[in-house]
Amino acid sequence: METSELLKKVRHIEIKARGLSQNIFAGQYHSAFKGRGMLFSEVREYQYGDDLRDIDWKVTARYNRPYVKIYEEERELTVMLVIDVSGSLTFGSSIMIKRDMVAEIAATLAFSAIQNNDKIGVIFFSDEVEKFIPPRKGKKHILYIIREILSFEPKNQGTEISVALRYLTNAIKKRCTAFLISDFIDPDDYKQSLRIANRKHDIVAVQVYDKLSTNLKPVGLMKVKDPETKEETWIDTSSTKVRNEYSNWWNKRQIEMHNAFRQSSVDYVSVSTDEDYVKSLLQLFQQRR
Template sequence: MSGAGLSALGRMRRDAGGAHPGGRGEFVLSKLQLLINNKLDGLLHGDYLGLLPGPGSEPGEAREYRPGDDVRRMDWPVTARTTHPHVRTTIADRELETWLAVDMSASLDFGTARCLKRDLALAAVAAMAHLTVRGGNRIGAVVGAGEAPVRIPAMPGRKGAQVLLKRIADAPRRPARTDLAALIDSLNRPPRRRGLAVVISDFLAPEGWQRPLRKLGVRHDLLAVEIVDPRELELPDVGVLELVDPETGAVHEVQTTASLRRRYAEAAAEQRAGIAAALRRAGAGHLRLSTDSDWLLDIVRFVAARRHARTGGSTR
């Protein structure tokens, strides 16, 4: 593990206090983009698959069905002719539109490892932009930071992605909870042609976001980026621990006994399992990024695995 991604976010965290004169620091954002360019650029060599890393809409060649293939892409005439199941591959569109739903609620102002969850969400935005804006593709976003979602119009190319990243980085922080259901549903309106929809959140929100997420997955290729911190999964053995809810300001003191830590870990595991199940039901690709792991390597592995699944291990 190189730790390069963590180091970049560590610098971003130090600049987050406002000492740097460019919002959250144009210098830090440029370094983050340079790091992503150097690490991820090689992943897009060869045939360009358009969506990240899903299919396009133009019909391509037929090939034999493999476990895990989307049954909606079955090629029934070829299947009947050969008596073996076949699916129809697709050629990527050359001008695609990607929309991000970025949850910047107060619960992301938390991090006990090398960075804040907010910084990690911003890094995910930068990576998604890098992986989708080639060939004239456009990228836009809706950002939730405790109030009504703010829409950033879709713009083409690298410059458009840079503008989008800076606007998300400079979004004001508010000590309030984002309505995740409304944030996701804002990507359903107005209806758009098929593209890529990416939801970036810690998904620590009340019930209700699952239905708009399923609706989003019907029309678009859907990717969910889950942001986590290790302390959300288990408590340390530190005696009395003071906990502050960043969205309400409520303060609680707890004694981190062995039984409490065990119950907490069980409840956290159940909660995360429920989130994962909801994402599967929505048909979303699920990428989990943690503040204590190298997010660049996690993204590389995720994209490589998705491509391998889509192409059956071929180089396409």
């Protein structure tokens, strides 16, 4: 991608994502993703209805009348975007390819995090961790992340979600909120890694898929190419048996993915490239409140 084209695309995503995060997501995001706990703020005189457990006995003894401690939420979070950059994300049959939708979703989440004064970092992964951007704050950092999302070229084309989850578990020492954004087309089982990662961190999964991937249209002989293995083959889409086998494969894979999320207590949402991801993200935020 040429520099001028990249900058134009960055600007477009910045305007859209910033508007969404300011006007729609800011309050929902704040409610859905809590801080690490409560910090002591100040003391004041006891009022009827205050919790007796909050009484500050040292100040009470000093002034001979009861005082209570006041706390406020420790709001700052560390947010990690764990982004799939494998070959299958380059597919798209509708308005946009999966990778472009991943970029918009990631940018919107990043701006929402910054609006709430959270740190934001990124892990790009294929079948290995391709790049790690440590969490920081600030607009300059956000724009750098968006540029990387749009222009990053992975060395490998395969997918191994477990590799990314193990890296997240080991690299980020304190508890964070991690958005795992992928199409979840992974030949390997990632349930155990997901369960372990979600014990330490708060994992939220966002599946991006294309409707054409869910079933085959009867258009006759079709040459298909696996974007990750580069393997090519001919299939007869006019065959009811072939279409049913493909549909069964897709449904089985979706069930396995949903079971992995449920068994690991991971909140998730699935978004098609021809759908409005704003509505889906809002639903995800609301179910966590």
